[in-house]
């Protein structure tokens with residue numbers, strides 16, 4: 397059976413000397429893996445027709461067994477050229493594609509995740525700052541998976557005002573008191589003060605549609621770092637996946653743009 401679908405390239409792998417395996421996210425079939433035969437041949441019809449984070453129209457032969465389908469045709473619908481030249485945007489796009497690759501399921505419709513990734517890659521392509529884009533995306537993805545953290549005040553509290561002894565319990569995904577049933581005194585809970593809670597709520601719910609891929613108006617460098625760390629722990633707890641891709645992406649993005657600096661100095665000298 398031949399299927400035609402819109403698809404975002406999440407992952408590219410060499411398969412043989414001339415072929416490639418591409419993992420895609422599609423709205424109707426979730427994550428699919430296709431082999432592109434002869435992809436690396438000089439005269440391949442696929443040359444330049446797909447790349448990481450591009451949205452394409454894909455025609456593939458569906459195989460019922462084995463899980464790897466055969467790509468027949470592919471043409472780009474959104475090239476996202478900025479992501480080919482701006483390394484910060486490319487690093488962020490690579491991480492988001494990897495994250496979606498890990499949380500999406502083969503042959504299970506994922507229209508919400510597809511739309512979210514598509515819009516977010518567009519925002520990166522139009523030059524939105526990568527770190528806020530990632531944090532907004534992670535909150536929105538958790539929401540779409542039904543895993544959104546709940547920052548409502550702790551329901552077990554007997555103290556109604558002032559400083560509350562609540563901590564955020566990562567497995568429960570909400571605030572709980574020390575004395576709550578099910579509270580574990582190990583590393584699975586995090587202390588968050590009122591400022592931190594306000595920051596988390598602001599990042600989780602954009603005030604306006606325009607801020608969907610941008611920081612909340614109240615964001616500061618300190619609260620943004622706190623939100624980034626919190627999300628890292630939360631994702632690790634709930635998605636059960638290694639965080640190396642995320643750590644690497646943030647390490648790159650938070651590094652100083654040294655190449656440009658060195659260049660300027662050489663010219664000055």
Ligand SMILES: [Zn+2]
Nearest residue numbers: 550553562573
């Ligand atoms: Zn409490």
